[in-house]
Amino acid sequence: METGLNKTTITSLVGELQARGLVKEIGPQHAGSVGRPGLALVLDGSRVGALGLEVNVDYIAAFAADLAGRVLIDRRIGFDAMGAGPERALDKLAQVIEKAIADLDQLEVTPAGITVAVPGLIDAATGTVVVAPNLGWHGVSVVDWLLSAGISPNVPITVDNDANLAALAEYSSGVAMNTPNLVYLTGEVGVGCGVISGGRLMSGADGFAGEVGHVVVDPSGEPCGCGRVGCWETKVGLAALVRMATPDHAYGTHQQYVRDPERRLAEIEQRRAEGDPRVDAAVTEVGRWLGRGTALLVNLYNPRVIVLGGYFAQLADRLIPVAQTELQRLGMTVAAVRCDFAASNLGFGAASRGAVNVVIERVLSDPTTIAIRST
16 A cells, blocks of 8 residues: 555544544445445545634624635624723624534534634734734733633634734635735734745744834824834824825714724715715825835835735725835836735635634644544
């Protein structure tokens, strides 16, 4: 045999994989040879699932898929995580996870793991959010909190940066699939960056790489949630667009708070349809600063594609031409010419999809992490 394993060992291993729901028999295989036909096996995974969550400023997203790639859950819940504080936000997150696990149980799918995406600096080894400026979180142990809230200790829980997870999703199944050198930009209230270089995620010495939203680009600009002034996200984040396009609506106040970024964009587009000149002027201004920032990224990382996520993707037809002009003007000529913008087709759920990919990759690399199903 090619594996070098004897029949007894193979039978034992196959039996274990079947018990974990990872392979199944599809009937006898007749190869034309004399003797008893063998049983054909195929990879299964339809009874094993992965759950990805994202906590962002104004929503919590949940996405689940089985190992065969079937989408089981895809939802986003409006929630003022920025105003709620870490305790209430994590209580809500625990409720969303409990509901998702119950839904998977109804489908007879066992969750193999949970990964939570958060926009901030993450200590992945301990599952702690070191700092998430736009959420106002500092030193928040997400994993410990979820375990204390009763989330099953038998299901591994990990935490990672939202932009990094979104970049992984784009690389595995998005518009830049299999592009070995790409940069993903979140288009949220904050702006994060995930970098795929040579087909691998670039995370940095402590896993903190990609916080480009807090690179200071205008020292005399607007104050940022991180405590500095003039960070890039104050120029291109969703809050900046809302501030410029709808100055009569103070962003983030209780009275004007809108719990879904798509509803904010719908209001802005409605104003544009009504002829409000501030909308086009705001989009153009964001496009200019988007191009200026990406010129720095192209000079640093030399990607082939800049993938625009979140609200950037929804306004891509107007943002990209302006940003491309600035990129060509400020970027190193050869690198800029060879780099294109692309609008993500994964919507605001890119990070939760990437979180699912992390769980699936872990299972495929070590199937023993899946519990043996009771019969």
